[in-house]
Amino acid sequence: MEALADRLSHLDSHVHGAIRVVAFYDTLMRRRVDLPALARASAGLAECVAGVRLHGTARVVRMTPDGRPAAGAGGAAGAGGPRAADGGRAVSATAPILLDEEEIGTVWLERPGPPGALDPVLLDRFALAVAAAVERHGPAPTTMADPALVELVIGAGTDEASRARALRRLGFAPDRPVRVAAVRSALPLDRIGALVCPDPPVKAARLPDVGVLLAPAIAADRFPAPARAGIGGPGNPEVSWRQARTALRFATARRPVVRHEDLGALALLDRVPPDAVRENPDVAAIGRLAAAPEDLETLDAYCATGSLRRAAELLHRHHSSIARRIEQIGRTLGLDLTEPAGLLRAAVALTAWRLLDDPPAPANG
Missing domain, CATH: 1.10.10.2840 (PucR C-terminal helix-turn-helix domain)
Structure with a gap:
């Protein structure tokens, strides 16, 4: 009887600890903190180095318990399991970051000893808070994107649920229009995107035969010479991409940038x-x-x-x-x-x- 009472007392302590961890992260999520703040708070709560890695951008954030960035970029645990961290320490526990049922990254703790009893709860809530922050803040405003993710957005064979998830992972809100541009230029696509796309998010990817820009708006008069580009209309990215490829075919040295809506009946020649x-x-x-x-x-x-x-x-x-x-x-x-x-x-x-x-x-x- 005394042994049962002892186990129940430990169980009760664990439950109260888990509730405190959940409440801690609920507060952080209500305050809409960003990734560095989440990693910093998690490291302080766990009393060890805590880290975040986003697969799509390869961004890594590691914080020490005293709130400072951890030295080096080690400790980025991937899908294959823990790896050696900075200073020879091992990643003690990891958890996947899930958004729309897809793994977008990993969170981890670099505890010098064995995992703590509350580490699974802490990592679960840490990952949930990171997913919410990514969904809210999105990736960097202008960056090269994973070509496979961009092809999901513009491909005709993509179902709408997958397209919506890919757009969200690229930082596009579901209620905002997206234009697509097909670009041929020797200049870096991210540089062109910064010039011609006035509003974030802006995503660029190079496919085998042409470059792709995705943005809410694309200014035709800002493309640098000697780039050639075709710009699709706003709306469904699949349709906009098809329009952009058509418009690019009409681009010439005298008219290097063509908007599909300016072609009118000439677009029929493409068929x-x-x-x-x-x-x-x-x-x-x-x-x-x-x-x-x-x-x-x-x-x-x-x-x-x-x-x-x-x-x-x-x-x-x-x-x-x-x-x-x-x-x-x-x-x-x-x-x-x-x-x-x-x-x-x-x-x-x-x-x-x-x-x-x-x-x-x-x-x-």
Whole structure:
């Protein structure tokens, strides 16, 4: 009987301790503290080094019991189990950080001795508080993202629940619009994102053939030369990505950044089978004209402006010289370029011919 009473007294003490731990983290969550504050509070409560690691950003936060950052970046326990921590200490206990049933990171304690009786409760609440902080604060405002996570967001084969989880992990609120841009540039994507996306969050990833930017808004006039980009509309990221890939195909040296909503009916050209484009007589004539790059540049300027004088200003030539060249180009194409119908046919043929140089966006986005 005395032994039972002794066990019950210890059990009662453990329950009261667990309740205090739960109340401690409930207070921290109500105060909406960030990751460093959570790690600092956890280290003080556990009286040993406490750490957090987020898988998506590889961010590691380690704090000592006296509230200072722990030396080094050791102690980042991953899915494979505890690893040696800074100073030779071992990670004594870990717990996964779960958000929407997906593991997004790990929390741990670096206790020099065996785990404490309340360590499982402490780590469970620590992980829960970190998940809430990540959901609330989100990742860094502008950063390169995991390409696999970005592909989940923009892919046509992604179910909406998975897309929503991926967006949340990237820091996008479910009620905010997202635009997607397809970018070709030698410049770092994170640098371009910082230039063209005025509002966070901004996420960038490089896929095998093109760069991707995701943001609430993307300023077409801020892209640095010589980048080329297509910008999709706001809304469903899958649709926006498909629009961005289409718009990128229309980008040229003269018009390096294209918004899909500015294409209007021209976007229909993207759906014409390439063989049908090649067989069109006007497009075939443009192909023959391409052997003379100066003629092609002159036609491009004239189609863009609809005016001999304005084309001459763009090309820094006398307008009479441009007039003679346009007349000669018209004879080559078999079109009267001084007439609206002839100019329209030339402009459409020139655009369609350029699309042959760039493979169409996949039908699934």
